[in-house]
Amino acid sequence: MLLNNFQADLDYAKELDKKDSLKGFREEFYLKPGTIYMDGNSLGLLSKRAEKTLLQSLEDWKEFGIDGWTQGTYPWFYMAEELSKSLAPLVGGSPEEVIVTGSTTVNLHQLVSTFYKPEGKRTKILADELTFPSDIYALQSQLRTRGYDSDTHLIRVKSRDSRFLDEDDIIDAMDETVNLIVLPTVLYRSGQILDIKRLTDEAHKRGILIGFDACHSVGSMPHSFSEWDVDFAFWCNYKHLNGGPGGVGGLFVNRKHFGKMPGLAGWFSSNKENQFDMEHTLTPANSAGAFQIGTPHVLSTAPLIGSLEIFTEAGIENIRQKSLKINQYLMNLIDNELIDLGFFIGTPREDVRRGGHVSLEHEEAARICKSLKENGIIPDFRAPNIIRLAPVALYTSYEEVWEVVQILKKIMVEKQYEKFKNEREVVA
Incomplete structure (x- = not known):
């Protein structure tokens, strides 16, 4: 899915959120303040209706x-x-x-x-x-x-x-x-x-x-x-x-x-x-x-x-369209901000071949995931080198995706991950 006039700044993310037809469903879920949840492909968040x-x-x-x-x-x-x-x-x-x-x-x-x-x-x-x-x-x-x-x-x-x-x-x-x-x-x-x-x-x-x-x-x-x-x-x-x-x-x-x-x-x-x-x-x-x-x-x-x-x-067709769009936005940001820092997108680029998450590969993936958690981002790790990030259509905002990429960039530039061992936790 092509994003019209993609820009890597925060204002563009906020504009996408304004136009998001599913944004009202975000209020249905329990979102922890100070945390950005990117692991809905492993365990979805609790909704008030559930x-x-x-x-x-x-x-x-x-x-x-x-x-x-x-x-x-x-x-x-x-x-x-x-x-x-x-x-x-x-x-x-x-x-x-x-x-x-x-x-x-x-x-x-x-x-x-x-x-x-x-x-x-x-x-x-x-x-x-x-x-x-x-x-x-x-x-x-x-x-x-x-x-x-x-x-x-x-x-x-x-x-x-x-x-x-x-x-x-x-x-x-x-x-x-x-x-x-x-x-x-x-x-x-x-x-x-x-x-x-x-x-x-x-x-x-x-x-x-x-x-x-x-x-x-x-x-x-x-x-x-x-x-x-x-x-x-x-x-x-x-x-x-x-x-x-x-x-x-x-x-x-x-x-x-x-x-x-x-x-x-x-x-x-x-x-x-x-x-x-x-x-x-x-x-x-x-x-x-x-x-x-x-x-x-x-x-x-x-x-x-x-x-x-x-x-x-919400309608599953609407959910799919938002999922494709927000994941494409995430990949565009990664291309713009992170590729020169050793990351590789290990997920198909074509809409018809891509599911609901993005697999970001890096040789220091386990340590980076631990650093993300320290910064309030909840990712998912899969050995040996995959950080799975899942912007979920019903409760993830474009602004949150933008913040995740900025924090990832900061972690890499400041080498924050080096304080951790490059090995998974008991539950990855």
Whole structure:
């Protein structure tokens, strides 16, 4: 996204803030005075509405006890399905294809257990070498439980430059031995968006099912999972969707797979009309609800009710446009102020290939992140050399982005980072 008449001064940042159609949503969030939060791609901030819906669910528990399952402001028994109505437009599915449940890795285990059906030559799972480690651990585990050697049966497509993936390389790896493909929508380090539709089309041409980890895209950009004919997807709701630390995750299952018995069945896999029949034969829901396993984590789900209200009002297309613009502004400032200080932007420049954060590379990244925190900036570090900065459309201002770059420049010029060790903290 080109910025008209870009200027590197503060007045230009203030002018962009005046024209920002989403600026009113900033008041919805708890912003710590004296701090600029740039880590919303790891954990989104608490909104006042998320706090309100959590407290209301506690009130329902206090008032109704066990009757809170069917009474109160947000009855617990139907909470996941009700939330699907608000979440579905963000991922481009129908409410029946979406469910709020589990966690990212639990949902991945569920989906692989359901859709990975090795047969004949088709026994391998295709992933990539840049994906988040938890996905790899889960896929290796799934292969081992089927009696396969995960070293030989998990294909990890290599990156040509350790930053990005080339879709041609992924497609070339879709051979007759591949049974299932699991890829990220957005790479968690570089922020690259994969061509989801193209990869899905190519997988299906070869008779291969394909699913996506959407943790780093849901809430920052639109999706069209149904239209793209994606078989399944899964994600967390605590990053761009601001659902709270450890909040309940979500998954999408294409309606063409409805009626398929879940690989990991549980009580909440049931059709809700039959669930309390207490039969020992599962009657699964004819929707994504069938891929639930256990009882919903009500108090971890409740904040998402309020958070999704904000997304419905703001509109995901508007959020994406602001995200692209403010991240482009950040990159322009980096080009103008920081490139001569040893920094490199390791994120795609093209809008269509860039997610909701900027990866700034520097050999002293760990020390620089510590210095940023000392200066009131909350960044994100990824070993060995990445500072992830995420201006979030709903609560980050252009003036804050300008301030972040000025502080980064000051840290480098004054060598403030040299007082710290160049190693990550226990939680990076």
